Amino acid sequence: MYSNLPRRRRAAWKGVALFLALLSLGLTDGVLPIAASAQGSARSAGIIVLVNDASPHFSDFQRLVQPYLDHFGMPYSLHNVRTTPVGPEIGTHALILVGHRQLDPAGTALDLVEQGYISAGINGGTGLVNLDNDLSPDGKSARYQFVQDIWGFAYKQPAIEWGVTFVNPEGGPGIVIDCTDDQHQTPVLTTTLDAEALDPTDGLWVEYAYPPRGVKAVFADVDEEDHGLPAMRCYASDIPNGTYDVSASLYTDNRRPSMRYYYGYDAANPKEFYVDAESGSGGEDRFTDYALGTVSIADGTFEIYAQDADLFTATLTTTYPLLDLYAQDAALMANPEILPLGDPRFDRATQQVSYPTITQTLTLFGWSSVRLTEVGRTVSPMPYITEGHWAGEWIGTGSMTMAGLGPLPADVTVLARSGNDPFLLSTTYGQGRAVQWGSYDWMSHLVKGPMRPLDDLVWRSVVWAARKPFAMQGMPPFLTMRVDDVPGPFGWIEVANEFGYKPWVGLFYGDLGPQDAAKLSDLVHAGQATASVHAVHGDTFFYYDDAQQKDWPDAVMEANFADATAWHTLRNIPISSYVVPHAYEFGTNAFQGLRDWGVEFVATMMEPGTPYGSPWVQNGPFRRYETGNSSSGTPLYYADWIQVPGRPEFDGQFFNCATEIRDDGGYEWYPSNDVLSSIGRGTRHAMRAFNSMAIATLMTHGPFIDLTDADNWRAILQGITANLAPYNVIHVTMDDACRYARAVTTSHIASSSFRPLTGDMSLVLAGTTDIPTMFYLFTESAGAIQSAMVEVPPFEGTTQVSVSIGPATGHYLFLPVVIK
Template identity: 25%
Template sequence: MSLLIDAVNEGVGLVNFDSDVAQYSNSFREALGMFGEVSAYSTPLVRVCNDTHYITGTRELGETIEFKRPVEIAHVEALKNAITLLRSAEGVPAVFATRSGKGKAVQFAISPKVWLDEYLGHASGLDDIFWKSIVWAAKKPFLMMAMPPFVTCQFDDCYGSSNPFKKGSDSAVVNLGYIDVLNEFGYVPHVSFFIDQVDEKDERKIKEKYDKGLAEFSAHAFAETLDFETAHFIYQRTHGFEYTYEELDEIFAKVDEKFRRWGIVPSKVVDPHWQNPGLRSLRYLKERGQTYVMFNALFGMAYSDPCACLWRNGPYGKHDYSSSYVFDYIPIPQDFPDAKTGDFFIVQAYLGPDFLGGKTVFNNENKFNDIDAAADKAALQIKRGLDSLFFGNVMCHEQRIAALSLEEWRAIFTKVEKLTSKYHKIHKSYEYIAQYAKNKCDCRIVEAVHNLAEGKVSCILKGGTDMPLQVYVFRDKNEGVEYHFETIPPFKESVTVSYQLAP
């Protein structure tokens, strides 16, 4: 332990996720600001107690993260020269930061069990504390190849002006006005239509938004009846039953004709109604370059099937399509002739249920349109995606948008901007983010070298990418941290890139 403390004193960063600090020597604990006796107990939550430190700087003071079951925590009798970032329900320091010599350290007093799904899990509210602790403590410059802070939005069950649930002529769905408002705030939404129920008068608007890069569109289904019992599916029959190839020939010809009529190309990201595509439809999707999907159910299975999400679901193995964060290649049976594992990529960043669920008068879900509650949930969807190093994704169904006036819709996103003002946000389309996520997962940094004499950082990457990617370059700034992006060019197999650091 003395060697470790010596390294920290010389400038090496330390993040200790081991909460069993009682086993460590007094000298080790004292170097990290811990003094006196250590006892153990459990806590049902942690609370943000500092919103000025880099690690918790995007959080709100007093914000709580509740666990699914109590998590063990080490109660250190006294802290000196340490900044407490999170506290337990009883006020005991749960995460704290300190300095030792030239180095910085962060101690997690909560058990690492917190990263298990049965307690909380990744992408569930603490991931930013995890990775920002590493960034803050690390000796700089520090390189990180992670998703940039992309933000987008997706909407299912879309009709546009013909939406049967619209509340009067000022409804946000009339003439697709909700897209105009989203554009005002920088969003490039993914709109997935019931393509046979789109009003002809909206076709010009669809074409205009597509041509200007202000929205992307996909085929959700052909139509849906108002009783929700009958849906006209495109990619497979209801409840996971496959179409014949002859039926699929006709179906995809009909979809192609619809998009030709609109004068646009559908998004490469598929957003099917009630279920992911059937296996037999994969041939048709590959031919059209539509190789990304938004939800993590296996092909050929309905979302309602309890086995639909029982696969790897990388990186964290979350088996719930309704609220999950997944970047992974969806497995395809080895004996299936039309496609193979590696052909289709899941890009999911979804904190369910949809942000308008239970917050509008649609279907008597609420007595009034609760603008504040809707904005709070939409902002949380963005924050959770960015904090977890996926992407911020605002999601809902258009039936609920139809219950809002255009001004109510604008009011929601005005508040969302305020609630997410601490975050750096880069608005992109879902298709762009999907392609970026796949390419990021296809390569990795294997070595990085800081040349002090020349003021350069060089890194070697393995894998391959067909689009430019960005690497974070973090530098210390006063008591905080700042970053800028450097570009990784497209490459095959291996590449070495060097960046000149600013003085």
């Protein structure tokens, strides 16, 4: 173990660890080995991952971390510190990734010389991302000298925290006033964790915290002012005089309809103004920031009052549960058959729509905080790693064990916090960059999990820290549309085509009339849509006997395929290579017929031969090691081979491919005549997938589109398209997107190298692809990171791609990319 020394004394410690490393190379004049050797020869442009297979947390790397590396297509090699000493060559890599906590808890795998090589490598330009947050054996002293060399941490006992709040290192946008802080609220409340305290008729505000989310708010019930509810005052003193933009973090639980929040800046009129808060806009975290206008402060005091909110009763809202006590769901109540079987309101036992008993707690409204931002103030952009987030953004998680870091050195940057502890940190060390994670517990589905709003921090932290150039496969910004339960008509597809969308259509083929079938034939032949059988009718399953929850008899299955084949042939509608069955249910005997159709890609949530609601299928990239229910509201991305129980001949034949952002809106996109909500939810679903480098899919069911006016449908797609413009979206069919996902799953970057003197980069890819693929190439100039997409032709076995970047005239300065 190593004593905890202030960072200002770090130079003296290099005389111990770093000097030993240089002395072993005969280099004691300050010239680092990487700086000397890499200029004249090729250096690795990949990642070396340090693991210890004897560590009690080695499995964390396999279960939680490695799936991310594979999903992002990062070039990496594993280095087991238990069996293989760390040598000076570690500094020839683009990045060192410490792959799990307790890399060397006994202090027997990494001696001072080996740790000196790590420090020397970072000092010479190799990047570091450290996931090991067990950095002190006792909350006082340092476990690793290389961590002290780079960071100079002080330590304390690790804490348990919830949630992640993002920080702008250049200063957050304005002043945040916590409405649950006793110093900023009237009446003064005591926090409770007891949901029973949320009595809708007691006329009292309740300061309530739900521990898994970690955020507190002051709550009351709609119309509780009729029971004597006083106005809640949220205030602050010592505010610099000036004009401020005001925003508030408001409760937007998707279990109740959109609400109109009233507020005022005068105790005599707490309903002078209002803002409309969209149900479900905050996802599973339940809170969304809304702009409240501007105020002028002349006496250093700010105060805002809240006393009431109203439920919308005229807006169609499709989030669950069905709030039939408030007629905003009138369209659904009149057409319950439109509910998809995956919707939580559908009762699997009775095969009927379930209308849950409504409790008053579903009509809560709540204020968490208020933010003041001086008008005209220029807010600094977020750093590269957290570019996809905004200062003050809060993301809920389950409990996480943090690193136990004390006061931080001045040159360490906090990018995000969890409670009072740093969640993500960055610094520079010599020519290198380093990132320290406060915890990776969030990677588990039990705490937060993949396809949540934290995935981008993984690939962005690697890209930022890695020495450039750096390449990874990743997923291009593909945008698809998947619509299940479609009986026709298809005018909505033509509108979608106007904006580049090429929908996949899951047909209730028994309901299609001849005119609709003819229109669909034209659209598919024109490449504007793809289509395949979803079911015969809404209550007549095709691939599985849902009523009996078992495979159809073989004779029935064969007859189903014969009927659907004849139907497609007669109507000249080509069968898509992508199939999603009704309720995701495939029988084990459905796959011969699928293969005969030429189907290669499917979407299912569970193992073939089991009904919806069974355990989710443990497919990659993110569900191989953890279990859950197929009907859960957990967001998902599947891109892996499906196995058919008892039918090994179909191994490697069908690729399971689907993206669903189930935690925002309750299961799917749900477009409706509420144009703004439909734009917001669709935008958020696509952005989540883009930031996670998954296939972005606007997934819904046909009847929701049918209930949406044509002008509103066009306005929705126009709004989403405008919002997503910064992503340089590539519109593709589900068939093509899944083909691409399969190609990057069956191939990887086996090695990458770079010659600084000539500016030549060489990558070797291994595996098999049947279409051209691409990889992201990241370079950097004057501190700005750029990316380009480099195409790789189809290959089998291995292929080499060479790229000319130009000689390095500075550590990160390169000329424009030229593909050889």
